[in-house]
Amino acid sequence: MLYREAGDFKTTYAKDQALIPIRQDRVMLYIAIALALLLPFVASDYFLGSIAIPVLIMVIAATGLNLLLGYCGQISLGSGAFMAAGAYMAYKCATAFPWLPMPVSIILAGLATAMIGIAFGLPAVRIKGFYLAVATLAAQFFLLWLFTHVPWFVNYTMSGVPTPPPATVLGVYVTGADAPNWAKYLFVLSFTAFLTWIAYNLVRSRIGRSWMAIRDMDIAAELIGIRPLWTKLTAFAISSFYCGVAGALWSFCFINTVEPTAFDINRSFQILFMVIIGGLGSILGSYFGAIFITLFPIFLNSAPAWLGLDIPGDIITHLEFMIFGAMIVFFLIVEPNGLARLWQLGKEKLRLWPFPH
């Protein structure tokens, strides 16, 4: 009774194919957008800078991997390296063309990363599954090696770890050390919202259906007239574009340095976990996964203090790893389809509640 589509009739295909066909869902979305925009007024600086910004950036990266893995069925362990590529490309763009508006530099970095993604996606034409995972690992190691060993990428900075140049949007600093957290938050939020909208559009269009067709039954897809090469490579390109933008934002709006260690293999695995825990083949799942994987360790870390327990810091860290790992295993057994599936089940229950038959 609380959540239902009865009475919400559609009279045209256009309305039935709208992005969010159910009225209540639309209202929920408007509320969510309003809350997101109001957050800078109520949240602390710590919350904005250390929780909201990284979560929103990781949502972009997780959405990118979800398009590739969840929708097109091509596994990649190179997401971290593609984030690094985005960060370095954005740095090169922003320093070589300082007159370019910062959003344009970041989009250009994303496009450059998409090219790199296509190059490393080429093996997917021939190989699948675990073998492809190993092939994309090559991207992870090669790209990071490249960025650390070729000084051109860091403009021959002595330290090898340059700081992104400060830049303004509408007169407010959004990158660099002087940028206030609320401005960085809104900057990142606009990217996340925009790219989420794009992702939803892609998966409900021809390209999204082609990806899913390749994922579910590649032979049938080919015989229908879907070209596997083109379809897989667009998935790699778009996924890398998302990761590239996420990496650029991570460097420019969060850690404020361009360094390879932020994008090592652990980052790739973190994004992979987000997609799996959140829900493969669900954009909303990327949000759930990014929030869960980012916030849960923070929660575990601060829970003993809230409970008044006096546990030494190193033990807390070890406990955090153990509980977090156990949670992931537990979760994969109980609900292998991810948090998005739980959300969907909840909605289906609510449709019938309180009359279950």
Added chain:
Amino acid sequence: MAENLLTVENITLRFGGVKALTDVSFDILKGEIRAIIGPNGAGKSSMLNCINGFYHPQEGRITYKGQTRKQMRPYEAASQGIARTFQNIALFRGMSVLDNVMTGRVLKMKSSLLEQAFYFGRARSEEISHRSKVEEVIDFLEINAIRKTPVGRLPYGLQKRVELARALAAEPELLLLDEPMAGMNVEEKEDMSRFILNVNAEFGTTIALIEHDMGVVMDLSDRVVVLNYGEKLADGTPDVVRSNQAVIDAYLGASH
């Protein structure tokens, strides 16, 4: 005399040392229902796979719509109007019925990637115009009630019907059906036979079907080609084939 839609000539297909097809020739006329029958392992599915370019025969030629090729390519076959269903259902299990059928129209959509990303222009208008086309097919095959259901949740008989819908959505000229009635009960077979006849009558679609149920084959098809161990045994109208001694021997076993 109707014109030839497809002619296969002297097709030989080998997998290493195994000969799946040996020197098989037959033709399919425009607008007819052509059955390919034969015992298990006779090479029927391999024949369909050669026709739509999934297998490449080592010898022989395929002439489709007047163009002769040594071998087809799947993309080429699909864009020239050859659609098919599969013996073991090959639906996209994670997608809804509607999305599966919409996927069948992939080659008819022309919008660019950018238009799709922003869902404007052709991407938007195509989604809507193709949706109404797809709804016609859904109406035709009477699967309206399940259009938003993920196909993985559907019973077997309905999945077969959705697969036919996906093939029909492409508006094919030649429809290849690989055992459309395998594993169905009598009512489901009757439904499927009705759909096949209706497709043939209403859209004028040429149909090549593989089927094991002889009653269905004899009732539905205009002409039958019989394969056995990769070789053509007989070719002709159902009555001719039924009375052919070699066919009877292949199916019932000959006395030695």
